[in-house]
Amino acid sequence: MKTFKFKISLFVLFAILSYACQNDSLNPIDEDSTPPGKVSDVVVEPGQGSARISYTLPNSSNLLYVKAVFEIKPGVKQEAKASYYKSFVVVEGFADTLVHDVTLYAVSRSEKLSEPVTVKVKPLPAxxxxxxxxxxxxxxxxxxxxxxxxxxxxxxxxxxxxxxxxxxxxxxxxxxxxxxxxxxxxxxxxxxxxxxxxxxxxxxxxxxxxxxxxxxxxxxxxTPIFEQQIDGSKIKHVKSGHPVPQVAPLPLDGSEVKHAEVYSSSWELPKLFNDVYGHSDGLHTKERFAQPIWITMDLGVTAKLSRYKWWQRLHTNGQDYFYSHGNPHQWEIWGTNNLSDPNSWVKLDARVLQKPSGLPVGILSNDDREIALAGHEFEFADHNTAVRYIAWKNIDSWASIEGTFGHLHMAELKLWGQIQ
Incomplete structure (x- = not known):
């Protein structure tokens, strides 16, 4: 009996759906066949590759929107629409500054068109x-x-x-x-x-x-200037044990600039040069270090460095890290050929990363994301000094801008130059 009732129910449901589908069509939302009145008092304001056309709406109760029909170039038609809540429509896409005809129609809820009103627009250069x-x-x-x-x-x-x-x-x-x-x-x-x-x-x-x-x-x-990529597999982490320049900026707590310690063995320096751009791979220092902090590297060769490119850590556990957390905000890069002499270091570059959108930390635009995904590239301010060792002096990160304590993480780093 239960099986029989179930079959009857399915039959009824199928019949209802079939009836609904047979009667489903894209009809106007109103069946009033009376066309609306036309727009009046039209004023044209030219814009770059565009024009703003203002008007007075007709006193028609069935008005839904105003439509503008025009050609941006011969044979290429465009339409622009504005609801009855607005008293203007914007037409755009013009490549020239010639005079173009734009035809305006008031459109009713039953898609009936008013009498046309044609105006001329002369856009400014696109x-x-x-x-x-x-x-x-x-x-x-x-x-x-x-x-x-x-x-x-x-x-x-x-x-x-x-x-x-x-x-x-x-x-x-x-x-x-x-x-x-x-x-x-x-x-x-x-x-x-x-x-x-x-x-x-x-x-x-x-x-x-x-x-x-x-x-x-x-x-x-x-004529592009000759350069070659520095082999990242030969770059080694030079850990503490050598003096570093104690020059401004210095830590706000009054201490000296120190060598940063890595977070763990899974975040060591070689991960910075392994062509992996994920969220859980790269360099990560221990947290709550007095900033600035210092990461020294042996390039394995002596080179005049031309440019570098680095990628932000993406995210973790679904939290987006672009322009936040330990990603670098302000930094310097120094170079030397003598690790034992703190006075031999030369500042090769100094930067502050600008967020394209200018939005607050934690809020990202599409441009912010796309630029971060593509990586941040910079030319060295000093590309004439040949060095064997470089140091990334992280002044602050996005989560600790101008703060006393912080940390550093990056997903990937590439270096180019002229090997001597």
Whole structure:
């Protein structure tokens, strides 16, 4: 009997679902077929690659939204919509400063269109052209550096997000190859292209936005500076037993700068050079050390160091560590060829890590995460002094900015230079 009832129940459920599916369709939310009145008192305010069109809404009880129909380039149609809560609509994606027709429709709840109202807009130059005009490109170690400004990123203009394409000319095939594409939504940005042969080459740079509007190509002929990567497997931890410079900044508690001790055998220095970028692998010092703390390394070779790149520890137990916890905030790198002489050390670089978004510790933007995942690259301020030993002087970490006690952890470190 129970089995029979169960079968009857399934049959009834199936019948109900079948009926519902047969009667399910995407109909307008209102069946009133009366078209709404049209918008009036239209005012156009040009923007960069865009325009803001203000208007007075019709006095129609069935009004749902206003739709703008336009072409950003011949044959490429776009639509923009604004609800009846707003009295303006923004049209964007224009690559030129020509006059464009924009047709406005008031749309009812039953998707009935009002009479059209056509206005003309003449947008200002798109943000990609401002970025293009600020490109600052310079030869560097193993490649080149690209710096740029994107003032439109200060606004809420979605069109301000840009991509910078990098091309290299293949003289044998007589064609251009794309070797990099850099995305950014930041006001001030920079990136590098590395791993290039130290010979004169021709490169091209262009800017593109999310509407595939693209600038002309800037052509530069450059010769990357020769460098080679220092073999991380040969880098050894030089632990306490040698004097270090006692120069400012010094610990706030009045003590001397000391050699940091590693957290455990699973967080020793070799983990910093093993090509593993996870959350539980890398260098980790003991906690609550008076900062600054000092980590000394034997490079295994003598080299003029050109640049370095390091990666933050990711997270642990689901807690995100980017720009927080023991990840470095301010540091210096020193070098010497004589460990027994504290006066022989030379400061090779000094940095403060800037959080791209400027948000408080613990709050991250997508740019923060993407830049941290890609690693932080810096050129040595002094790349002319050949050294055998270097020391990372960790002044403070993100969880202890300007604090007395703290610790250091990093996931990975890479070094480049010219081996002597």
């Amino acid at each position: 943000p990609v052209y401002d970025v293009f005009n600020t490109l600052d490109i310079s030869e560097s170690f193993g490649g080149f550096l690209v710096k740029f400004n994107n003032p439109a990123a200060n606004s809420l203009n979605v069109n301000s997000n840009i991509r910078i394409g990098v091309l290299r000319y293949d003289s044998l095939a007589k064609e251009w190859d794309q070797i990099d594409m850099h995305y950014s939504g930041l006001v001030d940005g920079k990136f590098s292209v590395r791993g290039l042969e130290a010979k004169k080459q021709k490169f091209g740079f262009f800017i593109k936005d999310r509407f595939d509007n693209v600038t002309d190509t800037l052509i530069r002929e450059m």
